[in-house]
Amino acid sequence: MSRAEQIAEEIRHRIVTGMLRPGDVVPSTRAIMRDHNVAMATASRVLALLQDEGLVEATPGRGTVVLAPAGADPAVLTADGVVGVAVQIADAESLAGVSMRRLGAALGIPTMAVYRYVPSRDDLESAMLDRVLGEVAVPSPSGAWRTDLEGAVGALWQVMVRHPWLAGALSMTRPAALPSAMAMSERMLACLVEAVGDPVQAFTDYLTVLHFVRGVGLTLELELSDLAETGLTNDEWVDTRLSDLRRVAPPEQFPTMNAIMAAGYPYDADVLFESGLRVLLDGLAARE
Missing domain, CATH: 1.10.357.10 (Tetracycline Repressor, domain 2)
Structure with a gap:
């Protein structure tokens, strides 16, 4: 992993865990150069990597900001909505077919943006299990x-x-x-x-x-x-x-x-x- 990729991973983690939310300004090129002691070319590459993933965008007068996920119904872009789409994919294609990439494609958002709603693949599977087991309608007790x-x-x-x-x-x-x-x-x-x-x-x-x-x-x-x-x-x-x-x-x-x-x-x-x-x-x- 290159130095630019390492720094991009640090910023990406802050985005997907909610430490940096949509509209927040991410570190500038100069800030990255200063904080990580890297050349301008490396710092520019960091921001380019995040832009390529659809996580940030450059805005005039503000710098580079976290991009709000687009491409899906806003009502679906919640933790519960994302889990619901994952369940739909599993029902149609199997649990093995539910990857973060596949889920991102179904939601119309970048793969890394999925982590804003579910921290990991294991957490996603647990949430899916909890959701479908919530459908078990236990009848009222009869006494027998x-x-x-x-x-x-x-x-x-x-x-x-x-x-x-x-x-x-x-x-x-x-x-x-x-x-x-x-x-x-x-x-x-x-x-x-x-x-x-x-x-x-x-x-x-x-x-x-x-x-x-x-x-x-x-x-x-x-x-x-x-x-x-x-x-x-x-x-x-x-x-x-x-x-x-x-x-x-x-x-x-x-x-x-x-x-x-x-x-x-x-x-x-x-x-x-x-x-x-x-x-x-x-x-x-x-x-x-």
Whole structure:
């Protein structure tokens, strides 16, 4: 990194963290020369780099000032609005598709200007998770632990269906502290404590349920990706592979598998979720 790039990075940091706000004057060429002991050519290069990024502009009579982001609806250019656009990109393209560059392009602002609204990519992802988990509409308590648990888990599943990237973004071992997830977690834990009595066992069961929901949820984005790549639904893709399956699973050795292939299996993630949740809840109920 050149000396000009180092100094530009210092000023850029002050802009994206809000220390220098739109309209504020940034250090002049002479100030940069004095404060950093560099030649005029280097100081001029610093300001040129910041101008090329769309962060500053030269104004007659004032010098170089921080440029207000342009190109997007001002109502969107807030921390909440930027996170909302990031969620839209993830819904359409996957979480991996949400880069600061991609987000800047969608907002119509320079990439570095995105940092004015979200400090880092990690902070952006946490904000996205918190936002979509805030959509989990936990039903009012009924007084029956199984009904209430099923309602909370079902509400989480519906949000996963709306946001197929969500399951993959959730960490089950080192979860982020997400305020919007607290009401859902509290309801599920309260239901399980009522069901099993022991808080430690209840927390184990809570993690088991979450692992199950996340596991089925992971198939949502993968299936959408496969559909986009092949143009075939899961059932259509399986039809193209039946001959291969029958070759590796001859009926005299694998009669049960062949009976299922002959009957056909209509893959449906919602059916898997509902069936698996029922089995889990039946098991919990049997321990009462």
